[in-house]
Structure formats: C-alpha cells, structure tokens
Amino acid sequence: MTERFGTLQDLIDQASSLGTIRVAVVDAAQSLVIETLREAHALGIVDPLLIGDPAAIEGACRELNWPVHDDWIVPARSDPAAAAKAVELVRAGEADAVMKGNIHTDALMHALLDKERGLRLPGRRVSHVFVAEVSRHPKLLGITDAAINIAPDLNAKAQILQNAVELFQLLGVETPKVAVLSAVETVNPSISSTLDAACLTLMARRGQIGGALVDGPLAFDNAISAKAAKEKGIISEVAGDADIVLVPDLVSGNILAKNLEYLAGAVAAGVVVGLATPVVLSSRADPPAARLAGLVLASLMHHRSAKLPAKAAAPETSLSCAPQPEHACCPLPG
Numbered sequence: 113m114t115e116r117f118g119t120l121q122d123l124i125d126q127a128s129s130l131g132t133i134r135v136a137v138v139d140a141a142q143s144l145v146i147e148t149l150r151e152a153h154a155l156g157i158v159d160p161l162l163i164g165d166p167a168a169i170e171g172a173c174r175e176l177n178w179p180v181h182d183d184w185i186v187p188a189r190s191d192p193a194a195a196a197k198a199v200e201l202v203r204a205g206e207a208d209a210v211m212k213g214n215i216h217t218d219a220l221m222h223a224l225l226d227k228e229r230g231l232r233l234p235g236r237r238v239s240h241v242f243v244a245e246v247s248r249h250p251k252l253l254g255i256t257d258a259a260i261n262i263a264p265d266l267n268a269k270a271q272i273l274q275n276a277v278e279l280f281q282l283l284g285v286e287t288p289k290v291a292v293l294s295a296v297e298t299v300n301p302s303i304s305s306t307l308d309a310a311c312l313t314l315m316a317r318r319g320q321i322g323g324a325l326v327d328g329p330l331a332f333d334n335a336i337s338a339k340a341a342k343e344k345g346i347i348s349e350v351a352g353d354a355d356i357v358l359v360p361d362l363v364s365g366n367i368l369a370k371n372l373e374y375l376a377g378a379v380a381a382g383v384v385v386g387l388a389t390p391v392v393l394s395s396r397a398d399p400p401a402a403r404l405a406g407l408v409l410a411s412l413m414h415h416r417s418a419k420l421p422a423k424a425a426a427p428e429t430s431l432s433c434a435p436q437p438e439h440a441c442c443p444l445p446g
Contacts, residue, residue, distance in 0.1 A: 120245045120252070120379060120405045123283070127411040128155045135392075135407065136161045136198035136207040139191055141168035142214035142396070143175060148403035150178045157411050160184050161207055163194045164214075191215045195223035199231055202389045209410040211392040211403075217259070224387060231388040237261075237271035238387055241279055241356075242369045243409060244380040249336065254280060254288075254356035258365030259382060259393060266308045269358060270321055273312060275385040276356050277324040282416045283409070290316075291335035291354035292328025293364075297346055299329065305360035312358070324356075325349050332357065332368070373402075381405030383413070390414055 132153075137145060140162035146169075152158040162169045163186040173180040186201070188194035195215065201207035210231075212220050224231050225238065232238070240259035243252055256276040257264065264272060273290060280288040292309035299306045309328030316326035327350035333340040338352030359365035372378035379401050384391035390410035394403045 118251050120243075120381070120401075120408070123405065123408045123412065124155065124157075127157050127408040127415075130411060130415045132156060132159045133208040133411050133414045134159050134161060134201075134206065135209045135211050135410065136163060136186075136201045137211045137213050138194045138198045138220055139164045139188075139213040139215035141165055141172050143172055144396075144398070144400060144403065145211075145213045146172045146176055146178065148400045148407070150176060151400065152404055152407045158407055161186050161201060163188050163197050165189075191219045192223065195220045196229070199223050199226070199229060202231060203229075207389070208414045209390040209392065209407075211407065211410070212394055214396060217393060220391075220393075221260070221384075224384070224391060231391075233386065233388055236386045237268060237275070238384060239272040239275045240382060240384055240393060241276050242380045242382050243279075243283075243405070244369065244372055244378045245405075246372055246376050246378040248376070251355070253336070253354070255365055255369050255380075256356065256358055258359060258362060258369045260362070260384070262362045264361070266311055269308055270312060270315060271386075273324070273326070273356075273358050274321055276358070277321070279383070279385050279409075279413065280355055281323060282413055285355055288324045288355040289350040289353055290324050290326045290328075290356045290358055291330045291350050292326065292358045293332055293335060294329035294360060295331060297330050297334050297344060303329075305329065308360070327351065328358070330354075379405060381409050383409045385413075 135158045137160055141164050149160045162184050166185050166187050169185055188197050198210045239257045239261055242255040242258055245252055254276050257272045277288050292312050294305040294309055299310050306329040313326050313328050315321050327348045334346055334351050335354040335357055341351035369380055373380050381402055382393045383406055384393050390413040392406035392410050394406055
C-alpha cells in the first residue's frame with residue numbers, strides 16, 4: 113500500500129519524488145496555465161508539451177519570465193486541431209497525460225471520446241472526479257461526477273463509483289469509504305436517488321463494486337460529520353468518514369464542488385478517469401493551486417498505474433456495458 117495522504121501538499125511531495133511526466137497541454141497560451149506549468153516543472157513533476165499558436169505561447173511565457181524550449185512547443189492552428197494533436201501524442205507514446213488549457217471542455221472531450229481516434233478504453237465509462245482540500249475538513253474529499261455524466265442511471269453510477277475508487281486506491285487509500293448522497297438517509301420511493309443509493313450499497317456488499325466500503329443513502333452532513341451521523345442514530349462504517357461522495361447527478365455535484373471552492377475556500381483538482389491516460393480538466397477560472405493539484409494527480413495516476421500488475425482479460429459484466437447512451441455524457445463547457 114502507498115502512503116496515505118491528508119493534504120494536497122502531501123500529494124505534491126509524493127509526485128515530486130517520482131520523476132516527470134510528459135503533459136500535452138491543449139491551447140496552452142493562457143497566463144494561468146503557463147504559471148502552473150512553470151511551477152510544476154520547477155518541482156520536477158512535468159515536462160510540458162505546449163500545443164497551440166507558437167507566437168501566443170511564447171508571448172505568455174515571456175510575460176512570466178519563463179524561458180521556453182523550442183521542443184516544448186507543438187504548433188496547432190485551432191482548438192480542434194490542438195485537441196486532436198494531444199490525442200495523437202498520447203497514442204504515439206510521446207505524452208503521458210493531457211491537460212486542458214484555454215479550450216472549452218466540450219471541444220477537448222470531443223477529441224478524447226472519438227470512437228476511432230480517441231482515448232476510450234473498451235468497456236469503461238468515462239467520468240470525472242474532483243479531489244478537494246477543505247481547510248476545516250481533516251482529509252481530502254472526492255466528489256464524483258460533477259462535470260461529465262449528466263443524469264447517470266444506476267448502472268452508470270456503479271461505473272462512476274468504481275472509477276473514483278480506483279483513483280483513490282492509486283492515491284494511497286487502500287479501501288476508500290464511499291457515501292452515496294441523496295437529500296435524506298432513508299430509502300424513499302419518491303426520491304429515486306435513495307433507491308439508487310440502496311442498490312449501490314448492496315452491490316458493493318455482494319462484490320459487484322470492488323475495493324470500497326459503500327453506504328447510502330446519506331445526506332451530505334451525515335457523510336462528512338460524525339457528529340451529525342451520531343445525532344441521527346446512523347450506524348455505518350462510512351457515515352462521518354467518507355473519502356468519496358457519489359452525487360445524484362451532474363447539477364448537484366457541480367453545485368457542491370463550486371460551493372466548497374467559492375464559499376469554503378476549497379482547492380479542488382479535477383481529473384477525468386476511465387480513459388487511456390490521465391486528463392487534467394480545469395475550469396478556465398481555476399487558480400494555479402487547483403491546476404497544479406490536477407497535474408499532481410495525473411503524475412501519481414501515471415506512475416502508480418504503471419506499477420500495477422496487468423489485468424487479465426475478463427468477460428464483459430453488467431458494469432462494463434451501461435444501457436445509458438453515451439450522448440448523455442455531455443461535459444460542461446469550462
């Protein structure tokens with residue numbers, strides 16, 4: 113088992129010791145992006161591949177007094193061309209991760225999800241995880257899915273949950289505790305998210321979702337506050353100590369993540385999971401700290417995935433073939 117983390121600085125320290133990864137940055141000509149890459153490069157975490165208009169990229173680097181190497185710049189005339197080039201670099205083995213720069217999320221995801229030339233993995237649903245550090249909370253908190261899957265059904269939620277669990281295992285949490293959120297902590301047939309939560313809890317207990325302790329439905333207070341759970345008489349290994357919260361849908365998850373960022377001062381790193389390579393998916397308004405944390409997650413995912421034993425091919429299960437059509441996976445423009 114790898115070292116358990118408690119703060120984003122713990123992750124930065126770990127990533128700095130592992131060596132650099134090559135990051136293809138799509139539409140890199142943005143000051144916040146360049147500032148983040150300069151810091152990540154100085155920490156020994158990334159070697160950048162800056163895709164976009166060379167003159168604009170060089171200008172952004174000059175403004176921050178960061179000498180740019182000629183072999184860092186990869187020319188691209190448009191956002192779609194830049195996104196396609198990032199995918200090409202990964203498929204050719206010339207990049208280890210992708211980072212969103214000054215490009216709309218939907219344009220980037222279109223290239224990543226392309227059925228013929230993208231980075232999809234057979235039988236895997238693509239989803240998003242925020243890893244958030246909140247000053248008044250004792251450990252990092254995963255929030256999923258708040259950016260890609262709009263209204264996932266039960267089967268899709270099981271896959272989203274499994275993706276987040278595998279991410280946290282790579283980050284050092286051997287058996288993540290997952291709270292499946294709803295508005296209440298009891299099953300109510302009128303609230304569909306409570307039914308999904310109860311099913312996911314049972315699926316985890318019967319081994320259909322592996323590697324985690326799962327409980328739900330739980331309201332958010334019961335998921336993160338042991339005091340709230342005790343007051344309500346909830347007996348659970350997860351309540352009050354969740355590592356990950358699985359939200360009912362994209363809207364509720366996005367509101368939760370942005371609420372923590374803008375009202376509670378959280379730093380939230382966003383990554384896409386379920387693809388052939390880590391993808392750092394930041395909002396264009398995110399501060400450098402959140403972007404740096406995303407690069408750190410990508411580094412740990414890359415290095416630690418490489419050390420995992422190869423998985424034997426397994427027959428397709430119900431969790432690898434969701435009935436929900438992929439057009440229901442529509443990332444937010446960020």
